[in-house]
Amino acid sequence: MSDVTVDLLVVGAGPVGLYGAFYAGLRGLRVALVDSLSEAGGQVAALYPEKLIYDIAALPAVKGRDLVRSLVEQAAPYDPVYLLGQEARTFERQADGTCVVTTSAGTTVRCGAVVVTGGIGTFTPRPLPAGTGHLGRGLAYFVPDPSAHAGADVVVVGGGDSALDWALMLEPIASSVTLVHRRKEFRAHAATVAAAHASRVRIVTDAQVSGLHGDPVLEHAVITVDGGAEQVVPCSAVIAALGFKANLGPLRDWGAELHDNRHLVVDSSMRTNVPGLYAAGDITDYEGKVRLISVGFGEVATAVNNAAVFLDPGAALFPGHSSDLDTPALVPA
Structure with missing residues (x-):
């Protein structure tokens, strides 16, 4: 045409x-x-x-x-x-x-x-911080099909509505969901934040994902908390909801x-x-x-x-x- x-x-x-x-x-x-x-x-x-x-x-x-x-x-x-x-x-x-x-x-x-x-x-999606490490297969910037993450250990990065919405959406079907936000306060609706705290989503604030490891696919993530020790969590998928x-x-x-x-x-x-x-x-x-x-x-x-x-x-x-x-x-x- x-x-x-x-x-x-x-x-x-x-x-x-x-x-x-x-x-x-x-x-x-x-x-x-x-x-x-x-x-x-x-x-x-x-x-x-x-x-x-x-x-x-x-x-x-x-x-x-x-x-x-x-x-x-x-x-x-x-x-x-x-x-x-x-x-x-x-x-x-x-x-x-x-x-x-x-x-x-x-x-x-x-x-x-x-x-x-x-x-x-x-x-254009905002990327994860430089130096995070080899991602293999497992990085996504949005969730068009939640069922693709059934049974997975998912790390969601971000503090806005999308990050919390996706964490709550995946919580019933994923093996585990960890939400990582670099600030203590979220930029999401108060009701959504309350729902996330009431769910089994693990919430880590004042933190960032500092490493992603696994070859050839993602196996675990390293989370660095301000003023705290590094945490290693199982991770087969990362949702980078950074805007x-x-x-x-x-x-x-x-x-x-x-x-x-x-x-x-x-x-x-x-x-x-x-x-x-x-x-x-x-x-x-x-x-x-x-x-x-x-x-x-x-x-x-x-x-x-x-x-x-x-x-x-x-x-x-x-x-x-x-x-x-x-x-x-x-x-x-």
């Missing part, structure tokens, strides 16, 4: 982008989504498919993969074009107002407007105003300073910004409605309530 023409291009096929594709269809717009990952769902699908998400309206708890599946199903009646495994590279606004985006696969997308929902750029370094990549060259070199600055309409270029989700920045999926859903609906008016100045900004829509152009079969 070398040339695609749509009304709206969504850059980023994570949950916010998928909801944007649905909402664009609701507005009668033909939409395409481009994402550097090979499957829809963004980081949620790639990094946290089994993790429970609690802040989605009307869903007390939902696994990442189930949320993504539902969003894909919701958008499906409008037949969005998926350009997966492709990075959006260049953005150009032509004299006639057409936006032209090219991808790493050589695809040219012509559209009237673009909504960027691509998280906060591409991510990711964000990189906006080619988006930096699209002319949009940036905040802290990581986020796109938008106004209350989710417009950037570039005509025809909107943004929603974690990639945006404005005063009072809250980075939650639930907030991103509202932002992308705002972005799509404003993009619809940009494409057709005679269109209404407010499309009406979906429960009142009954025209074939707006309601899936």
